[in-house]
Amino acid sequence: MTTLVTGATGFVGSAVARVLLARGHQLRLLARPSSDRRNLAGLDAEVVPGDLTDPASLTRAAADCRYVVHVAADYRFWVPDPELMLRANVDGTRAIMLAAQAAGAERIVHCSSVAALGVTTDGSPADETTPVDPAHLITTYKRSKFLAEQAVLALVRDQNLPAVVVNPAAPVGPRDIKPTPTGKMIRDAATGRIPAYIETGLNVVHVDDVAEGHALALERGRIGERYILGGENLNLKDLLALVADVAGRRAPTLRLREAWVWPAALAMEGLAHITGIPPLVTRDHLRMARKKMFFSSAKAMAELGYRPRSVREAIEDSVAWFRANGLAR
Numbered sequence: 001m002t003t004l005v006t007g008a009t010g011f012v013g014s015a016v017a018r019v020l021l022a023r024g025h026q027l028r029l030l031a032r033p034s035s036d037r038r039n040l041a042g043l044d045a046e047v048v049p050g051d052l053t054d055p056a057s058l059t060r061a062a063a064d065c066r067y068v069v070h071v072a073a074d075y076r077f078w079v080p081d082p083e084l085m086l087r088a089n090v091d092g093t094r095a096i097m098l099a100a101q102a103a104g105a106e107r108i109v110h111c112s113s114v115a116a117l118g119v120t121t122d123g124s125p126a127d128e129t130t131p132v133d134p135a136h137l138i139t140t141y142k143r144s145k146f147l148a149e150q151a152v153l154a155l156v157r158d159q160n161l162p163a164v165v166v167n168p169a170a171p172v173g174p175r176d177i178k179p180t181p182t183g184k185m186i187r188d189a190a191t192g193r194i195p196a197y198i199e200t201g202l203n204v205v206h207v208d209d210v211a212e213g214h215a216l217a218l219e220r221g222r223i224g225e226r227y228i229l230g231g232e233n234l235n236l237k238d239l240l241a242l243v244a245d246v247a248g249r250r251a252p253t254l255r256l257r258e259a260w261v262w263p264a265a266l267a268m269e270g271l272a273h274i275t276g277i278p279p280l281v282t283r284d285h286l287r288m289a290r291k292k293m294f295f296s297s298a299k300a301m302a303e304l305g306y307r308p309r310s311v312r313e314a315i316e317d318s319v320a321w322f323r324a325n326g327l328a329r
Contacts, residue, residue, distance in 0.1 A: 001025060001026060001066040001067065002025075002026050002027075002028055002064060002065045002066055002067075003020055003025040003026065003027055003028070003065060003066065003067040003068070003069065004027075004028045004029075004030065004061055004062055004065040004067070004068045004069070004100070005017050005020065005027060005028070005029050005030070005068075005069045005071060006029075006030040006050075006052070006061075006068075006069070006070045006071055006072035006096060007030075007070070007071035007072030007073065007111070008027075008029040008030070008031065008039070008040065008043075008045075008071070009029075009031050009032075009035040009036060009037055009038075009039050009040060010039065010071065010072070010075075010178075011039075011171065011175060011176045011177070011178070011179075011180050011183070011207060012071055012111065012168065012171055012207060012210055012211065013039075013071035013072065014039035014040070014043075014175050015173070015175065015207045015208050015210065015211035016069055016071055016111075016210075016211040016214045016215070017029060017040075017043055017045065018043070018211065019208070019211040019212055019214065019215045020069070020214075020215060020218075021043065021044065021045070023215055025067070027043070027044075027045035027046065028045065028046045028047075028048055028061065028065060029043070029045050029046065029047045029048070030048055030049075030050045030057075030058070030061045030072065031047050031048070031049065031050070032049070032050070032051050033049050036177060038177055039175050039177060048060065048061050051092075052072055052087075052088045052089075052091075052092025052093070052095065052096065053087055053088055053091070053092060055095040055098075055099065058092075058095050058096045058099040059099045059102065059103075061099070062096070062099040062100045062102070062103040062105065063103050064103065065100070065103055065105055066105065066106050066107075067105060067106060067107050067108070067109075067218060068096070068100035068103075068105045068107075068108045068109075069108070069109045069111070069214055069218065070093065070096050070097070070100075070108065070109065070110050070111060071111040071214070072088075072092070072096075073088070073089050073093075073111070073113075073144075073145070073148075074088045074089055074141075074144070075141065075180060075181070076141060076181070076278070077139055077141060077181050077278075077282065077284065077285065078139075078269075078272065078278050078279055078282050078284070079140055079141075080272070080273065080276060082140040085140050085141065085144050086140065086143070086144050086147070088144075089141075089144035089145060089147075089148050090144055090147045090148045090151060093110065093148040093151055093152060094148075094151045094152075094155070097110070097151070097152055097155050097161055097163065098155070101155070101159065101161055101162075105162065106162060107162050107163075107164070107218060107223075108161065108162055108163040108164070109163070109164050109165075109166060109214055109217050109218050109221070110148075110149070110152045110163050110164070110165045110166070111166055111168065111214065112145055112148065112149040112152075112165050112166065112167045112168075112226070113145045113167055113168060114167050114168065114169050114170075114203065114228060114230065114293060114295050115139075115141060115142040115145045115146070116132075116142070116145040116146040116148075116149045116167065117130060117132065117167055117226075117228070117295070118130035118131045118132040118133060118136070119136060119291045119292070119293060119294070120294075123201065123292045123294060124294065125203075125233060125294045125295050125296040126294065126295050126296070127228065127295065127296045127298065127299065128167070128225075128226045128227070128228060128299055132146065136291060138284050138287045138288055139284045139288070149165055149167075149226075152165060153165065153224065156223060156224040157224070162223055163223065163224070164217045164218070164221035164222065164223060164224075164225060164227070165225070165226040165227070166210075166213055166214055166217050166221075166226070166227050166228075166229050166300075167226055167227065167228045167229065167295075168205065168210045168213070168229045168230075169202070169203035169204065169205045169210075169228070169229065169230035169231060169293075169295055169297075170182040170202050170203060170204050170205065170293075171204075171205050171206070171207040171210045172186050172204060172205075172206065172207065172314050172315065172317075172318040173206050173207035173208055173314055173317045173318050173321065174207070174208075174317055174318070174320075174321035175207075175321065176207070176318070176321070176322075179322075179327070182202075182204070183318065183322075186243055186315065186318050186319065186322070187318075187322045187327055187328050189239075189240050189243040189244060189247070189249075189252075190243055190244075190246070190247035190249070190319045190322060190323075190328045191247075191249075191328050191329060192249050192250075194240060194252055195252050195254060196252055196254035196255065196256050197236050197237060197240055197252055197254070197255060197256065198236070198255070198256050198257075198258060198261065198289045199235065199236060199237060199255055199289070200235075200236050200288070200289035200290075200291075200292060200293075201233060201234060201235045201236060201292030201293060201294055202233075202234065202236065202239070202292070202293045202294075203230040203231060203232065203233050203234075203293060203294055203295045204231050204232060204234060204239060204311050204314060204315075205229065205230050205231030205232075205308055205311075205314065206231060206308065206309050206311075206313065206314035206317065207314075209229070209231065209306075209307075209308040209309060209314075210229045212306070213227065213229035213300060213304065213306050214229075216300075216304040216305060216306055217300075217304060220303065220304050220305070221303070221304060222303070225303075227297075227299055227300040227303070227304060227306070228295050228296065228297050228299065228300055229297060229300055229306065229308075230295045230296070230297040230308065231297075231308045231309075231310075231311050231314060232308075232310070232311040233292075233294040233295070234311065235292075236289075237251075237255070239311075240252055242311070242312060242315055243315055243319065246312070246315050246316050246319050247319050247328075258289070258290075261281060262283065264281065265279070265281045265282050265283045265285065266283060268280060268281060268282065269282050269283065
């Protein structure tokens, strides 16, 4: 059985590829010609060239594949041209879904994000049924993941697309080569580069548990359903303290108020538009911090048998990988 995985050169995708290989899947991996392919090292898989913005390449990649797992996405919190992200994440998702269906794929897993879900007003964990307030889709990334997920669900409803959606929380762990925004925060906290923080909350999960969740969704998920793949909900202060403890450093104690940081964020955004270098903090970061991104994985646990490990183990593996690869000195 040939299984196509998009995004396997990336952080989550490479973990998904490894889990599927261990389950006996014959893998075909879609990779852009310009992609960093270090995460493909040691994988017994066919690598085919393609790009989410090139529908013809997706058709070729999906040909004769029994299963398709779509993980590829442009994952950044700031982009100079939002249209490029929307084209990849929304139009590209719809294109790979149609290519998979045309190829006769029996089952498809679409990797969405908790960024596409609603959050509660009281800070309690949200789930798959929590309504989405469009006002909370602050960043281009959030909007793109929401629109991509809606496109998949519309194809399930209107064209009988055999797709299941998974919504990972904030993954950490090995092979975060870029790193991702969450991984960068872990790395910086482990190296003492975060002296202060703005209070918020997020759900942190081991990337290998997210990958296992993809495989479980492929095997057991109900068509048209969404499954949150999370770990533990933590206030940012507690997460930074945990990283500091694992790394043997002092945790930051200075809590910043949003109003103090707003002028700096505005200045950094202006400089970023001139230089093209992503800003360390943006106004969207500050707006997002107002809502705690807490989620429940109860549905995935009940229906898929999903069992995430402790967040401490996830942080330990993340810090160890960054150090082993010279990225956290």
